[in-house]
Amino acid sequence: MIVEEGLVPQDALPLLRERFLRLFEGEYETGIKPDEVNWMPGRDPEDRTRQICNGWKADPVVAAQVLSERTGRLTAQLAGYRGVRLLQDNLLWKPSGAKAIGFHQDASYADYLVPPEMITCWISLDDLPADAGPIEYVRGSHRWPRTPPERSQFHAPEDWLAPARHARPEDADFEVVPVAVKAGGGSFHHGLTWHGSPPNENAAVARMALVSHMLPVEARFHETNVDLVYSRYRRRGDLSLDESFFPVMWDESGYRTPWLAELPDLVALSH
Template sequence: MGDMLHSEIIDTFRRDGFVIIRNLLDDDDIAAARDRFEPLFKGKFETGLYPDEWNWQEGRDPADRTRQICNGWKSDRTIARIVLSPKVGELCARLGGWPGARMGQDNVLWKPPGAKSLGFHQDDSYCHWVVPAGYITCWMTLDDTAASGGTIEYARGSHLWPLSPPMGKFHAPDDYHASLREAAAHAGREIEIVPIEVRAGDAVIHHGRTWHGSGPNRETRPRRSLVAHCLSSEARFHPTEVSYIYSRYRRRDDLAMDESYFPILWRADGYRSPWLARYLDLAPAAE
């Protein structure tokens, strides 16, 4: 990672629970990923596989909702080349203090003009099904962001608060800060909200306990992003806790996480799931 993870970056992450990484994606990455959004949300999946979650579909869901697909990497290799990259894995592993990082879940997020908010939450509230529990998340923007455009917002230092259970409404809540205020009151902490205003290609790495959400998009341009929620390379399934979606990939009588579904992106000893090289080099199928 060179100077990308110098001491100031690490100190900021530890203090604030998030840190900005400039120019993680180049212009070619950005253009290629943008081109895949419309086909994906129209159900044109390049690999032929449906994603694990497809939370917005044209003609079914309101136009003013943020559009989300989870594990788009399984459906589209252009998305996969970005979210499964070794540099994403190394950033998350090194900031998380892990020996390596594996993919837990990705998000393909599209907030068009007029789209409503996403409620504040902690990612780790949804990470009870693995041991050790806990995400480090890399959020990568494909568009220049603005506070008025529904950019991601963080509560500075909130990774040091207690972990809360899933709270409130996630999609289009009336008050997207409500759960944050409740958590702050419970923790006896003051709230400092930081809207992330960055350029396309920039990224933010955040701790799984950092409270975050986003407001409505009041701009005339979309806000598109890709998100990699990484787990430790040593993560295993919890013996009793169940994710109603992701525990379907657990083998019977085996707590190991199959690298076919939770690939290792980077490990300090140089290991990376071997099948990734071939999968990511395959040319996209013609539409």
């Protein structure tokens, strides 16, 4: 786990927060609905952490940050990859009083990919104190074995640490580390790192986060394993990841998926 400040230009934060909220209100500038909308007003309990997956497809401003070339370059350099592509994004909104997200390993959900691994960049859009439900990591857990995905205790579990405690090897320590950062800061973590977040007990912080899950650039679909949602983007007879849906954010050769150049400049938009 690496903590980094200044991942988002400060002037762009108000615009990103505005677009973030518009997505949760069902306003999709591109006319395309995100792949997963796990919370909607009036449909779901108010005390749940709200989640959208692949908001970038619905809003070009969100896409500009999620698909940032700098984020891709930092990720590739940290992981030792020659390049990275986006698997998916998450928009996570945890208002005051919202409940926890259960601890999990991102890579547990990646068995439909080869290799089944990823690096995640998590960015806070708010100044985030430790009592506002920040992302938390189990130190050293990137060295623990992969476990089957835990879906039943993901949203609003009473004991959000339980899955990680159950997975802890007998000889491993169990130290939970919160990421308290300024707005625009965040963290990078390995796909096997156990993480989650406690309830938001801070009355003044809305706790909005943008997440990019990134794959090594050469990743492909698994020949037989499938995902309920994302295997819909696999072409028949072709295991490659289509750059229309899994764009290359950065490559050491200088390549970047060409259509990304059409995304807005966040700094210019903010002035």
